[in-house]
Amino acid sequence: MWKFENNLKWKGGKRGECTADGKTPIEFAVPPEFGGPASYWSPEDLLVNAAASCLMASALFFIENSGVQIESYDCNATGTMEKTGAGLEITGLQIEVSIKLGDPSQEEKLRGAMATAKKSCPVSNALKCPVELTLKVA
Amino acid sequence: MWKFENNLKWKGGKRGECTADGKTPIEFAVPPEFGGPASYWSPEDLLVNAAASCLMASALFFIENSGVQIESYDCNATGTMEKTGAGLEITGLQIEVSIKLGDPSQEEKLRGAMATAKKSCPVSNALKCPVELTLKVA
Numbered sequence: 001m002w003k004f005e006n007n008l009k010w011k012g013g014k015r016g017e018c019t020a021d022g023k024t025p026i027e028f029a030v031p032p033e034f035g036g037p038a039s040y041w042s043p044e045d046l047l048v049n050a051a052a053s054c055l056m057a058s059a060l061f062f063i064e065n066s067g068v069q070i071e072s073y074d075c076n077a078t079g080t081m082e083k084t085g086a087g088l089e090i091t092g093l094q095i096e097v098s099i100k101l102g103d104p105s106q107e108e109k110l111r112g113a114m115a116t117a118k119k120s121c122p123v124s125n126a127l128k129c130p131v132e133l134t135l136k137v138a
Numbered sequence: 139m140w141k142f143e144n145n146l147k148w149k150g151g152k153r154g155e156c157t158a159d160g161k162t163p164i165e166f167a168v169p170p171e172f173g174g175p176a177s178y179w180s181p182e183d184l185l186v187n188a189a190a191s192c193l194m195a196s197a198l199f200f201i202e203n204s205g206v207q208i209e210s211y212d213c214n215a216t217g218t219m220e221k222t223g224a225g226l227e228i229t230g231l232q233i234e235v236s237i238k239l240g241d242p243s244q245e246e247k248l249r250g251a252m253a254t255a256k257k258s259c260p261v262s263n264a265l266k267c268p269v270e271l272t273l274k275v276a
Contacts, residue, residue: 010211018187043192049156054181073148090264126228
């Protein structure tokens with residue numbers, strides 16, 4: 001069993017800060033669409049980042065296990081929130097991953113590793129909404 | 139409908155960075171328990187931060203709507219991950235919120251506002267696992 005423990009403090013207005021021992025604080029705010037100041041991460045952004053970073057962590061593990069060598073891993077991730085009968089609801093995440101291979105012949109192995117990573121990603125699996133992965137291999 | 143779009147880049151080893159236009163990048167890494175370097179946010183930490191910050195955002199809205207004045211809002215949040223038959227699974231979040239009131243007679247109103255905030259929190263509602271809220275009022 002693993003525990004992940006963090007602190008949070010309201011900084012006035014619609015802003016706050018997440019902290020944990022030895023880590024760079026993350027300043028966040030209510031999204032601008034809901035009256036918060038721009039240029040801050042929103043809670044929804046943090047959720048998108050959690051899913052995208054967890055997929056990367058999971059991917060690195062299975063890529064290494066498959067003996068695949070990658071030169072770069074980039075990702076663009078989008079979360080969608082909608083107003084439904086249940087209120088504001090996160091209805092889906094789309095994660096587009098671009099990976100550059102040193103050896104193009106490893107593409108099939110890489111696609112296998114990414115499919116396993118997606119299935120094994122604890123954050124994606126913790127979400128009720130669909131998480132869609134698109135993989136571009138260069 | 140709202141969209142939250144971010145980018146992520148692998149920085150080598152077990153580290154990466156989340157970025158979005160105009161926002162301070164968030165460096166993250168695989169948790170130390172899984173071989174990552176210490177002192178970085180893990181994907182699981184980001185999920186805990188997403189839930190805790192979303193609850194705060196929701197709380198500020200309902201606290202203001204209830205006419206309650208608060209002097210401070212602090213939170214300690216813990217996510218639990220376990221190895222189950224399904225692999226690594228996020229099995230629960232515990233969020234402890236401490237709020238200081240200017241006027242102690244507003245405690246009942248505050249508790250009502252927080253209960254509504256908890257029910258309305260989009261990130262908590264996006265999670266399959268239980269999210270438990272404890273509220274301390276001073």
